[in-house]
Amino acid sequence: MxxxxxxxxxxxxxxxxxxxxxxxxxxxxxxxxxxxxxxxxxxxxxxxxxxxxxxxxxxxxxxxxxxxxxxxxxxxxxxxxxxxxxxxxxxxxxxxxxxxxxxxxxxxxxxxxxxxxxxxxxxxxxxxxxxxxxxxxxxxxxxxxxxxxxxxxxxxxxxxxxxxxxxxxxxxxxxxxxxxxxxxxxxxxRLTGRPDWRFHVACAVLFCCVAIEFSFNLFGAELLAGRTGLSAATAATGLTAFIGGLAAGRFAGARLALLLPSTTLLVCALAVTGAGWLLFWLGTRPLVAYTGLVISGLGAAMHFPLAMAGVIAASGDRPGLAAAAAPVWAGLAMGAGPFALGALADGYGTHTAFVMVPVLAALAAAGVLSARRPA
Known part of the structure; x- marks a missing residue:
C-alpha cells in the first residue's frame, strides 16, 4: 500500500x-x-x-x-x-x-x-x-x-x-x-448493467454492520448503567471504551487486510464482536462490561471498512454504483437499526432488546459466506 x-x-x-x-x-x-x-x-x-x-x-x-x-x-x-x-x-x-x-x-x-x-x-x-x-x-x-x-x-x-x-x-x-x-x-x-445477487447481498451486509455500530453507540451506555448500577454520567464512558476499541481495531485491521482475504477477515471480525457482546451482555460488574465493550469495538472496527470494500468489489467495474448504493443502505441502517432496538427495549427492556446485535452479526456473516459460493 x-x-x-x-x-x-x-x-x-x-x-x-x-x-x-x-x-x-x-x-x-x-x-x-x-x-x-x-x-x-x-x-x-x-x-x-x-x-x-x-x-x-x-x-x-x-x-x-x-x-x-x-x-x-x-x-x-x-x-x-x-x-x-x-x-x-x-x-x-x-x-x-x-x-x-x-x-x-x-x-x-x-x-x-x-x-x-x-x-x-x-x-x-x-x-x-x-x-x-x-x-x-x-x-x-x-x-x-x-x-x-x-x-x-x-x-x-x-x-x-x-x-x-x-x-x-x-x-x-x-x-x-x-x-x-x-x-x-x-x-x-458508470451505472449501466444490472448487478448480480452478490451486490445486493453485500449491501445487506453493510446495512447489518452499520446498524450494529449505531446500536452500541446509542444504547450501550444505557445497558451498561442498567446492568452494573453505574450512574448515567459514569456509564457514558462506555462509549469511550467502545470507540477506543474501534480505533485500535482499525489500525490493526489495516495490517491484517493486507494479509488475509477481506471476506475471511470480516467473518472473523463479526465473531469477535459477538464474543465481546456476550461478555458485555452477561457482565454485571463494571470491569467485565467495559472489557466486553472494548472487545466489541475491536471487532466492529472492521465491519464498515470491509463491508464497504465488499460493496465496491461486488459492483464489478462500477465503483460509482457502489458509491451511490452504500449511503442508501447506511442511511436506512442509521434510522431503522436504533429505532427497532428502541422499540424492542420499550416492550421487553434494553437487556433483552440488545440480543438484536448478535442476530445482525449472524445475518451479516451468513451474507458474506453465501456470496463466496459460486453463482
Missing part, C-alpha cells in the same frame, strides 16, 4: 468528516438542553441525518457525471461545512434540523465518493487503505468529542468546538486543494 498525496488527501478528508460526525453526536445532548426539547424531538436530528444520507445516494451519480469525482468530493465538503455553520449560527429547532440534514447529506457525498477514489487508487490494497483511513478518522473524532466537552465547560460554549470542522476544512483546501486525481480515480460513475 503506497501512501502518496492522493491517499493522504482522502485520509485527511475522512478525518475532517469525523470531526463533524463525532462532534455533532457529542453536542446533541447539549443542543437538546439548550433548545429545551424532549428526547424524541432531539432524536429527529439523527433522523434528519439518516434521511439526508439516503438522498446522498441519489445525488452522487448526478454530481460525479456532471463535475467528476474530485469536484464532487469538495462540493460535499463545502456543503457539510455549511450545515455545521448553520447549527452554530441558528440556535432554533428548524435551523438545527436543517443544519444536521445538510451536514449529513453533503458529508455522505464526500465520504462515499472519497472511499471509491481511495479503493480505485490502491487497487488490491483498497480494503487496507479504507480501514486505515477510518482508523485515523476515529482518532480525530475522539479528539473532537473531547473538545466539545472542554468547550462546554468554558466561556466559549460548546458551539465554538464545532468550528473545528470548517477550520480544518479551510486548512485542507489551502494545502491540498490543488491535488489532481489520476484518470482511473477521476472516472465518473
Amino acid at each position: 503506497t501512501r502518496d498525496r492522493i491517499t493522504w488527501l482522502v485520509y485527511l478528508q475522512l478525518a475532517v468528516f469525523a470531526t463533524f460526525m463525532y462532534g455533532l453526536s457529542a453536542a446533541l445532548p447539549l443542543l437538546r438542553a439548550d433548545l429545551g426539547v424532549s428526547a424524541t424531538v432531539g432524536a429527529l436530528h439523527g433522523t434528519a441525518m439518516a434521511a439526508a444520507t439516503i438522498a446522498a445516494g441519489a445525488a452522487i451519480p448526478l454530481l460525479t457525471r456532471r463535475y467528476g469525482r474530485r469536484a464532487t468530493v469538495w462540493i460535499g465538503l463545502a456543503g457539510m461545512n455549511a450545515g455545521v455553520v448553520t447549527v452554530v449560527a441558528v440556535p432554533a429547532l428548524p435551523g438545527t434540523l436543517t443544519g444536521f440534514a445538510l451536514a449529513g447529506g453533503f458529508g455522505s457525498v464526500m465520504l462515499y465518493t472519497a472511499m471509491a477514489v481511495l479503493s480505485d487508487h490502491q487497487g488490491p490494497a483498497g480494503p487496507a487503505a479504507i480501514s486505515e483511513a477510518n482508523a485515523i478518522a476515529v482518532v480525530v473524532g475522539m479528539a473532537a468529542t473531547l473538545l466539545v466537552s472542554l468547550a462546554a465547560q468554558s466561556v466559549l460554549g460548546w458551539r465554538a468546538a464545532l468550528l473545528l470542522t470548517p477550520l480544518l476544512s479551510g486548512l485542507l483546501a489551502l494545502t491540498m486543494g490543488g491535488t489532481r486525481l489520476g484518470a482511473a480515480q477521476e472516472r465518473t460513475a
Whole structure:
C-alpha cells in the first residue's frame, strides 16, 4: 500500500468528516438542553441525518457525471461545512434540523465518493487503505468529542468546538486543494448493467454492520448503567471504551487486510464482536462490561471498512454504483437499526432488546459466506 498525496488527501478528508460526525453526536445532548426539547424531538436530528444520507445516494451519480469525482468530493465538503455553520449560527429547532440534514447529506457525498477514489487508487490494497483511513478518522473524532466537552465547560460554549470542522476544512483546501486525481480515480460513475445477487447481498451486509455500530453507540451506555448500577454520567464512558476499541481495531485491521482475504477477515471480525457482546451482555460488574465493550469495538472496527470494500468489489467495474448504493443502505441502517432496538427495549427492556446485535452479526456473516459460493 503506497501512501502518496492522493491517499493522504482522502485520509485527511475522512478525518475532517469525523470531526463533524463525532462532534455533532457529542453536542446533541447539549443542543437538546439548550433548545429545551424532549428526547424524541432531539432524536429527529439523527433522523434528519439518516434521511439526508439516503438522498446522498441519489445525488452522487448526478454530481460525479456532471463535475467528476474530485469536484464532487469538495462540493460535499463545502456543503457539510455549511450545515455545521448553520447549527452554530441558528440556535432554533428548524435551523438545527436543517443544519444536521445538510451536514449529513453533503458529508455522505464526500465520504462515499472519497472511499471509491481511495479503493480505485490502491487497487488490491483498497480494503487496507479504507480501514486505515477510518482508523485515523476515529482518532480525530475522539479528539473532537473531547473538545466539545472542554468547550462546554468554558466561556466559549460548546458551539465554538464545532468550528473545528470548517477550520480544518479551510486548512485542507489551502494545502491540498490543488491535488489532481489520476484518470482511473477521476472516472465518473458508470451505472449501466444490472448487478448480480452478490451486490445486493453485500449491501445487506453493510446495512447489518452499520446498524450494529449505531446500536452500541446509542444504547450501550444505557445497558451498561442498567446492568452494573453505574450512574448515567459514569456509564457514558462506555462509549469511550467502545470507540477506543474501534480505533485500535482499525489500525490493526489495516495490517491484517493486507494479509488475509477481506471476506475471511470480516467473518472473523463479526465473531469477535459477538464474543465481546456476550461478555458485555452477561457482565454485571463494571470491569467485565467495559472489557466486553472494548472487545466489541475491536471487532466492529472492521465491519464498515470491509463491508464497504465488499460493496465496491461486488459492483464489478462500477465503483460509482457502489458509491451511490452504500449511503442508501447506511442511511436506512442509521434510522431503522436504533429505532427497532428502541422499540424492542420499550416492550421487553434494553437487556433483552440488545440480543438484536448478535442476530445482525449472524445475518451479516451468513451474507458474506453465501456470496463466496459460486453463482
